[in-house]
Amino acid sequence: MKRRLSVFVLALTMVMPSLALAESADEILAKTDKAINNYNDMSMTSIMHIKESSGAEKTREMKIWLKGEQRLVKFTKPATDAGISLLSTDSSTNYVYLPAYKKVRRVASHVRNQTFMGTDFSQEDMAILRYGDDFTPTLKSEDENTYTLEVTRKPDAKISYSKLQLIVNKKSYVVERIDYFDNGGDKVKTEVRSDFKEIPGNEGVYPVPTTITMTDAKTGHETVLKQEDLTINKGLDDEFFSQRNLKRPVR
Amino acid sequence: MSRISSSWMVAVAVVSAAVVSMVRPAAAQEWVTFRGYVETDNRMTIEGESEFTFNENTFGMTVEAFPSDEVRLLGSFQIDALNTQERTDEEGSITIDEQQRRDSTDPVRLELDEAYMMVTGLGLPDLDVKIGKQRIQWGTADQFNPTDNLNPDDFHDPLLFGKKTPTPAIQAQYYLGDFTFTAVYLPQFYPSLLPEQDLRPIYEKNYEELAGEFHINTGSDRLDVLFKGLMLKAIQQAELGDVAVRAKLPQNGPSSAGAGGKIATNVAGVDVSTSYAYVYDDFGVPRRVNLTVDPLSTGFQFIDSVDLEINNEFYRMHVIGGDFAMNVPGLDTGLWGEGAYFIPADRFDTDYFLDMGPDVNDILGSIAHRDISDGVVISQDHPLDDNYFKCTIGTDYTFPGAWFINAQYIRGLPTDNTAETVSDYIFAGVDKPFVHDQIKVRFFAGYSFVDDSYELLPTVYFFPVDAIELQMGALLVGGDLDTKFGAFGDDIGFFRAKAFF
Numbered sequence: 001m002k003r004r005l006s007v008f009v010l011a012l013t014m015v016m017p018s019l020a021l022a023e024s025a026d027e028i029l030a031k032t033d034k035a036i037n038n039y040n041d042m043s044m045t046s047i048m049h050i051k052e053s054s055g056a057e058k059t060r061e062m063k064i065w066l067k068g069e070q071r072l073v074k075f076t077k078p079a080t081d082a083g084i085s086l087l088s089t090d091s092s093t094n095y096v097y098l099p100a101y102k103k104v105r106r107v108a109s110h111v112r113n114q115t116f117m118g119t120d121f122s123q124e125d126m127a128i129l130r131y132g133d134d135f136t137p138t139l140k141s142e143d144e145n146t147y148t149l150e151v152t153r154k155p156d157a158k159i160s161y162s163k164l165q166l167i168v169n170k171k172s173y174v175v176e177r178i179d180y181f182d183n184g185g186d187k188v189k190t191e192v193r194s195d196f197k198e199i200p201g202n203e204g205v206y207p208v209p210t211t212i213t214m215t216d217a218k219t220g221h222e223t224v225l226k227q228e229d230l231t232i233n234k235g236l237d238d239e240f241f242s243q244r245n246l247k248r249p250v251r
Numbered sequence: 252m253s254r255i256s257s258s259w260m261v262a263v264a265v266v267s268a269a270v271v272s273m274v275r276p277a278a279a280q281e282w283v284t285f286r287g288y289v290e291t292d293n294r295m296t297i298e299g300e301s302e303f304t305f306n307e308n309t310f311g312m313t314v315e316a317f318p319s320d321e322v323r324l325l326g327s328f329q330i331d332a333l334n335t336q337e338r339t340d341e342e343g344s345i346t347i348d349e350q351q352r353r354d355s356t357d358p359v360r361l362e363l364d365e366a367y368m369m370v371t372g373l374g375l376p377d378l379d380v381k382i383g384k385q386r387i388q389w390g391t392a393d394q395f396n397p398t399d400n401l402n403p404d405d406f407h408d409p410l411l412f413g414k415k416t417p418t419p420a421i422q423a424q425y426y427l428g429d430f431t432f433t434a435v436y437l438p439q440f441y442p443s444l445l446p447e448q449d450l451r452p453i454y455e456k457n458y459e460e461l462a463g464e465f466h467i468n469t470g471s472d473r474l475d476v477l478f479k480g481l482m483l484k485a486i487q488q489a490e491l492g493d494v495a496v497r498a499k500l501p502q503n504g505p506s507s508a509g510a511g512g513k514i515a516t517n518v519a520g521v522d523v524s525t526s527y528a529y530v531y532d533d534f535g536v537p538r539r540v541n542l543t544v545d546p547l548s549t550g551f552q553f554i555d556s557v558d559l560e561i562n563n564e565f566y567r568m569h570v571i572g573g574d575f576a577m578n579v580p581g582l583d584t585g586l587w588g589e590g591a592y593f594i595p596a597d598r599f600d601t602d603y604f605l606d607m608g609p610d611v612n613d614i615l616g617s618i619a620h621r622d623i624s625d626g627v628v629i630s631q632d633h634p635l636d637d638n639y640f641k642c643t644i645g646t647d648y649t650f651p652g653a654w655f656i657n658a659q660y661i662r663g664l665p666t667d668n669t670a671e672t673v674s675d676y677i678f679a680g681v682d683k684p685f686v687h688d689q690i691k692v693r694f695f696a697g698y699s700f701v702d703d704s705y706e707l708l709p710t711v712y713f714f715p716v717d718a719i720e721l722q723m724g725a726l727l728v729g730g731d732l733d734t735k736f737g738a739f740g741d742d743i744g745f746f747r748a749k750a751f752f
Contacts (some may be wrong), residue, residue, distance in 0.1 A: 050687065058717050078717035079751035082286060092520065092578045103388045106522055106576035108585030110649040118688030118714075158583075221687060244379070244426055249284070249315060249323070 025137035028147050028168060033130045035173035038201035039232035041067040048119050049224045060117055063250055069129065070241035074250045081117065087246045088127065091158065097246045104243050113160040120189060120214040120223040124160060125180075131166070134159050145170055161188075172196075172207045187217045199232065206232065287312035290749040296741040297725060304743060306334035311364075321371045327364040332357070365417045377426040386417040387435055389513060389526060390589050391576035395661050395678075397591035397641035398526050398572030401435055401511055403533040404443040404665045409739045410708075410726060413665070416444060430516045435528075437509035440501050442565065443533040443665075448740055452732035454494050454559060461603065462487040465629045471619035478615075478627075481551040486544065486605070492556035498535045498563040507531070511570075521577040528570040529596075534668045535563035536634050538599055541626060543606045566635055567596035583648070590642035595635040603630035637670035639663070655682040664735070674701035676735075689714050693724075697736060704730025704737045722747040 023031075048060040061077035073086040083099035094107040112124045128134070135151030142148065149166040153159050162185060167177035178191040193209035200206065212225040239245075287310070294305035311329035318324070339345050349355035367383025390396025394413045402415040418441045425432045465487060467478040501507035511528035541560040549555060574589035606612065606626035616623040645659025658679040667673040680695040695708040710724030725744045730737030 052687070052689070056716065079286060079288075080714070080718050080720060082751075092580070092583075093517075094578075101388070102386045105393075106391060106578070106585065106587065108578045108583055108647060110583040110585070110647075112583075114649055114653055115684075115688065118684075120687075239426075242426070243431070244424075 025139040025149055026132075028139065028149060028173070029132050029135075029137040029151065031173040032149075032166070032168050032175060033132050035207075036175065037129060038203060038206040040202065041065070041234060041236040042230070042232045043234060043236070044230040045228045047226045047228065048117075048121075049226070050119055051222045051224070053219065053221060058118070060119065065236060065240065067236050067238070067241065069127075070238065071127065072241055072245065075117075076250055083249065085246050086123075087241060087243065088123075089241055091127070094123075095243060095246055104246060109158075119225075120216050120221055121225070122160075125191070125214070128159070131164070133157075135164065140165070142170070146176065169207075172205075174207050174209070189217050190215050197230070199230065201232065282317045284315045285312065286752065288749055288751045290747060292745070292747045294743045294745040297744045298742045303334070304741075305745075308332040313364075321373075323369040323371070324367075325369070326366045329362050329364060331360045331362065333360060334358075375425070379424045379426075381422045381424075382420075384417050384419050385422065386415060387420060387422055388415075389511075389572070391522060391524070391574045391587045392589040392643045393587070393645055393647075393657060393659060395643055395659075395664065396574075397589055397643060397663060398528075398570070398574060400528050400530050400533075400570050400591070401437060401509065403441045406446045406666070407444045409446065409448075410745070416441065430514060433511075433513040433515070435509075435511045437511075437530065439503065440507045440509065440531050440565065441533065442498060442500065442535065448738060449732070450496075450738075451491075451494060453738065454561075455491050456733040458491045458557070458559065461630060462489075465603075467627070467629055471621065474615060474619040477618075482544070482546060482554055485552050485554040486542070486557060489544070489554050489557045492543075492558040494559045494561070496561045496563065498565070499538075501531060501565060520580075521575055523575045524573065526570075526572040526574075528572070530568065530570065531565045532568055532595075532668050533565065534666060535565055536599075536669060537561050537601045537632075538564040540601065540603045541606050542603060542629070543608075546607055546611055564597075564599065566599065569594040569596060585647040586645075588642070588644040590640065592638065592640050594638045598633075598635040601632040601634055602628050603632075605629045634669040634671060639670035639673050641667070641673060653684055656680075657682075666735075674699065674735075676700065699730070699735040702730060702734040702737075704728070704734035706736040706739065718751045720747075720749045720751075722749075 043063070043065045046062050046064055048062075050058040050060065052058070059077060060075065060081065062073050062075045064074075065072045069088070069090050071086075071088045075081040075084045083097075085097040087095040087097075091112070092109045094109065094111065095104050096107050097104050112127065113122050115121070116123055116126070131137070131151055134154055134157035136154055137149045137151045140148045140150050147166075147168045147170060149168060150163060151166060152163045153161065160182075161180050162183045163181045165179040165181070166175050168174070169176055174193070174196065176193055178193075179187050180189045180191070182188045192213045192215075193211070194213070195209060195211040196207040197210050198205045198207050208227065208230055210227045210230070212227070213222060214225070215222045290307075290309045290311070292305065292307045292309070293303070295301050295303045309329050309331045311327070313325065313327035316324040345355055363384065365383070365385050367381050367385045369379060369381040371379050373380045387401045388396075389399040389401065399415070401420070402418050405411070405414040405416045408414070419438060421436045421438075423434045465483060467475045467483060509528065509530035511526065511530065513524055513526035515522070515524035517523070539562040541562075543558040543560065544554045544556075546554060570591050570593055572589070572591035574587070576585070576587040578584070579586050604626035605628075607615070609624065612624050612626060615627075641661075641663030643659055643661045645657065647655065647657040649655045656679070658677070661676045661678060663673040664676060676697060676699050678695070678697045680693060682691060682693050684691045691712040691714075693708075693710045693712065695710070696705065698705045705728070707727040707729075708724065709727075710722055713721040713723075715721065723744075723746050725742065726739065727742045728736045728739045732738055732740070
């Protein structure tokens with residue numbers, strides 16, 4: 001009897017592999033959160049190309065350091081913005097250093113859902129680290145390579161979007177595309193992550209997108225973010241994310 | 252510390268930056284950075300007959316060098332090409348000598364903004380020391396900081412009200428966990444830079460108030476009666492003649508040095524700090540005011556004008572301050588507040604002397620059996636008898652549609668430097684970006700409760716391409732010339748273009 005059951009299970013597994021390996025939306029999102037946080041700390045150079053509707057293009061260049069919720073951003077180009085630095089130690093503690101005023105200022109969290117330096121990104125877009133903390137997932141569909149998850153904002157979450165639609169790679173669990181929806185349920189922008197570069201992470205390989213394109217759904221305005229000089233686990237300590245460091249110039 | 256030693260600090264920083272730039276050119280790309288800007292700033296009156304009032308073209312540059320991981324050298328300067336009209340007399344004329352000099356026909360000004368060296372981890376890993384000409388910014392409030400009294404005020408440009416001038420200093424900051432300890436030593440006193448505005452309406456108003464309060468007390472009843480009978484009424488009804496204002500700087504030495512300390516930390520998500528400074532007021536308070544008349548030429552009862560000579564002095568003060576800044580939980584709103592309690596350490600009076608010329612002074616002095624060769628005291632104020640408190644509290648929020656609102660109440664602007672002059676104001680601003688931040692419209696307004704004067708500052712910013720900023724706007728003021736904002740003068744329009752590199 002026991003042998004018959006084993007053969008049945010094996011046969012079922014072979015015939016219906018997708019049914020046997022089916023993952024719940026929660027499991028997929030948990031794996032996604034783990035995959036995109038497969039590091040302790042990260043630093044990179046980000047170059048944002050802002051494509052105006054007139055055809056003109058503007059460029060923002062910055063150095064970014066990340067560790068958990070902590071984030072330090074220092075602008076290096078254009079010259080208008082060079083030296084401006086942003087420090088975020090948690091969702092409600094943000095500082096900006098403006099070299100023209102030689103002063104560090106506390107910035108309230110109302111700025112998080114505003115556009116970031118004229119780009120199509122908001123600080124909030126870049127600060128979402130774990131989708132499972134703020135969203136409840138539903139598996140909408142899947143194909144050979146990807147899952148499509150719809151994640152809906154939890155009632156107590158401090159997120160301006162009502163829901164996101166995530167396209168998740170089945171193999172690596174990284175996010176390849178995000179559609180953002182406002183409180184009215186309208187799509188406001190789309191983020192496409194591509195040109196993944198595989199680097200050693202905390203556990204196995206960490207695929208990092210080196211190109212991220214954010215497109216405004218209404219205007220077609222587009223920002224292409226290129227991530228260069230990406231390194232992880234340099235051993236940044238918490239003191240690195242301090243006002244002392246915020247004021248220091250980039251070398 | 253003497254003037255020489257403070258100059259030495261600046262010189263060391265400047266020379267170090269220069270030497271670093273010259274000695275290691277091969278590595279310049281790696282550890283010397285240059286950034287700067289070119290700006291043109293043009294203003295004209297927009298009421299009555301339009302007139303260009305301001306035209307400056309500026310080249311500004313900042314050089315930073317990092318000779319090692321621990322050392323940072325910074326020098327920043329600007330060269331301003333001024334409008335020739337700024338060098339003319341009241342009739343708009345220059346002399347032939349001036350027309351023969353380039354500094355008159357093509358005037359240029361060089362300003363050294365900051366020049367300092369900063370050493371990180373000096374002796375202790377968490378100790379930073381900065382020495383040289385520097386801006387020391389205290390306070391968490393927006394633009395007007397009652398605790399920020401280490402650098403002198405720069406009132407030169409009404410559009411940059413609240414600006415301060417960097418001065419030589421030694422600053423040490425020690426970081427211990429969530430605490431930051433700051434100690435500052437300022438070897439030398441620097442007065443504030445006053446605006447190039449017509450101050451006469453203010454003096455006329457002050458004289459009018461002063462004249463009504465004159466009392467004569469020579470120590471001789473007979474002489475007092477003589478004064479009152481002969482000329483008091485005439486003086487009270489006389490017009491204001493010439494006005495001369497002088498300011499006596501404190502003795503240049505260790506006794507005029509300033510110092511301060513601050514402790515900052517975060518308590519339950521709120522940034523807080525407390526500070527103390529022992530510095531000079533940089534605006535000045537009249538110590539002696541001479542009212543000069545010439546009764547021998549006009550007759551005692553027919554004095555028609557009084558010349559004023561105001562002798563200001565700068566007083567020492569203790570400033571005890573505190574501030575906070577926070578994100579209001581649940582509202583995502585910024586809230587900040589700052590207060591400072593000013594305790595004058597020099598409590599001198601303001602004496603008003605009537606000077607009738609040496610001959611009359613001597614004659615009247617002999618009658619009164621008193622030495623009144625310098626004149627006779629006819630009034631006295633006590634501006635520094637009382638301590639005073641300045642504070643500000645403000646909030647900001649971004650509403651849907653990227654409408655940024657900022658509002659703050661202020662008690663005491665930088666020019667309010669005695670208990671009697673501290674008054675109340677409110678400032679508010681709205682920012683709204685358009686076209687992905689290519690255009691930004693800002694509307695800023697200020698109101699003075701003490702005299703109902705106000706300022707309106709609408710500005711449009713345009714960023715057509717990277718590194719270019721264009722500004723167009725107006726400064727509209729309401730109030731007489733002797734009021735807080737009315738003193739800015741005529742309404743002006745301005746256009747600025749700035750290119751960064």
